[in-house]
Amino acid sequence: MISPNRAVDELVYATRRLVGAVEWLDEVASDHGHADGCCSEPLDAVSSIKLDMPRLLSQFTHFSDGRPMVSYVAVDDGHMRMSNLWPPDPADMPTGPVDTPPYALAPDREHGDRGHVIVTWDPATFTGSARYVAPPDPRRGLRVV
Structure with missing residues (x-):
C-alpha cells in the first residue's frame, strides 16, 4: 500500500x-x-x-x-535477509551507492570463520548487492594493524 x-x-x-x-x-x-x-x-x-x-x-x-520504504537482499545462500530503510524525505536520499558495515557470517561448524558480507545499496534502483569478504588466511600469517 x-x-x-x-x-x-x-x-x-x-x-x-x-x-x-x-x-x-x-x-x-x-x-x-x-x-x-x-x-x-x-x-x-x-x-x-x-x-x-x-x-x-x-x-x-x-x-x-x-518510492519503496524498504529494500531487501538475500545473502549467505538465502539464509539471511538484509534490509535497508530508505529515508522518507527525498532530499535525504543518498546521492550514490552506500555500503553497510561488514556483517559477520555465522561460523561454519567444519571450517570456522567464514568472513563477512558487505551490502551495497543503490538509491537509483532501490536494490542491494552483496560482496563477500573472506576471513584472514592463517597460513599467510596475521598482520598487526
Whole structure:
C-alpha cells in the first residue's frame, strides 16, 4: 500500500526504526546473559511492541511519492535477509551507492570463520548487492594493524 501522505511517511519510518531498535535490544540482551530473569519484566514490556507492529507496518510498502520504504537482499545462500530503510524525505536520499558495515557470517561448524558480507545499496534502483569478504588466511600469517 502506498502511504497517503508525508505525515504517514514519517510515522511509518519512525515506527520501523523503533521496531528495529527493539529487535536489536532483544538480541543483545539475550546474547549477554540477560535471559536469566534479571531484566525480564522491562524486556518483556519493550519486546511486546514486536507482536503487532511488523504486521501493521508491512501494509505500507511505498512512501507517498511512490518510492519503496524498504529494500531487501538475500545473502549467505538465502539464509539471511538484509534490509535497508530508505529515508522518507527525498532530499535525504543518498546521492550514490552506500555500503553497510561488514556483517559477520555465522561460523561454519567444519571450517570456522567464514568472513563477512558487505551490502551495497543503490538509491537509483532501490536494490542491494552483496560482496563477500573472506576471513584472514592463517597460513599467510596475521598482520598487526
